[in-house]
Amino acid sequence: MNPSEDADAIRGIELAERLTTRSGPRSKLMEAILVLLYARPLRTSEIASHLGYSSKYISSYMSYWRKKNLVYQEGGRWYLTPQGETIAKEIIESVNNARFNEFLALARLIMVKPESQTKNDNVEQETKKAAKNVLSFFVNQTKSVNKETQNKNPEVCLKEILQKLDEDEREIMSFLLSKYSAWKSTYLYVDQIQEETGADVGWLFKVLRRLQTKKLLYLYHDPKLGVRVGFTQNVKALLEECYSQ
Numbered sequence: 001m002n003p004s005e006d007a008d009a010i011r012g013i014e015l016a017e018r019l020t021t022r023s024g025p026r027s028k029l030m031e032a033i034l035v036l037l038y039a040r041p042l043r044t045s046e047i048a049s050h051l052g053y054s055s056k057y058i059s060s061y062m063s064y065w066r067k068k069n070l071v072y073q074e075g076g077r078w079y080l081t082p083q084g085e086t087i088a089k090e091i092i093e094s095v096n097n098a099r100f101n102e103f104l105a106l107a108r109l110i111m112v113k114p115e116s117q118t119k120n121d122n123v124e125q126e127t128k129k130a131a132k133n134v135l136s137f138f139v140n141q142t143k144s145v146n147k148e149t150q151n152k153n154p155e156v157c158l159k160e161i162l163q164k165l166d167e168d169e170r171e172i173m174s175f176l177l178s179k180y181s182a183w184k185s186t187y188l189y190v191d192q193i194q195e196e197t198g199a200d201v202g203w204l205f206k207v208l209r210r211l212q213t214k215k216l217l218y219l220y221h222d223p224k225l226g227v228r229v230g231f232t233q234n235v236k237a238l239l240e241e242c243y244s245q
Contacts, residue, residue: 158238
């Protein structure tokens with residue numbers, strides 16, 4: 001990676017982290033890296049191998065967080081700074097607390113008195129019966145919808161638009177359309193797209209901005225959930241019209 005490409009990648013990561021977090025590193029990837037380094041110092045290639053990313057991508061990530069004073073490199077290995085170590089401890093403690101709460105719930109379940117078991121069984125049976133009725137209704141409704149739309153392919157609906165896009169833009173649009181086809185969801189979050197496609201964050205934002213310029217997608221910063229990516233009203237109208245025929 002030449003200096004220019006490295007700078008672009010770091011800017012992409014910085015933008016993603018700034019838009020998807022409120023304070024401190026809260027991306028799953030960075031949390032995982034901090035926990036790994038808390039265990040022992042690691043080389044870039046080792047981190048990449050353990051977490052399933054390319055070394056080039058991890059290198060950009062580490063360069064960004066080195067500037068934030070969470071990690072430093074010495075002898076080819078990455079180490080946590082005192083600040084990074086503090087955050088890593090907080091992450092581990094949070095995970096341990098979640099696990100403790102799960103086991104606490106299990107312990108309380110074990111401690112249920114035998115005489116209350118019959119009552120609990122009756123409640124459980126009623127709950128299962130109600131759930132079964134709801135599920136039956138949902139399945140029937142889903143079958144009805146699927147019967148009407150199973151032959152529809154959203155990429156066919158937008159064929160003319162997709163033909164005008166370059167390969168990268170078409171790849172992202174096809175991914176979003178596949179989610180629409182499966183769940184009728186007209187939006188996803190950037191971290192979901194990045195996680196499922198394994199795309200480089202810098203590359204992903206460049207493609208999304210181009211699609212935004214072409215009035216096909218919108219980008220919205222949700223303070224709590226991150227950057228939301230969705231189809232514009234024009235695209236949704238085309239899909240709805242296609243599916244209604």
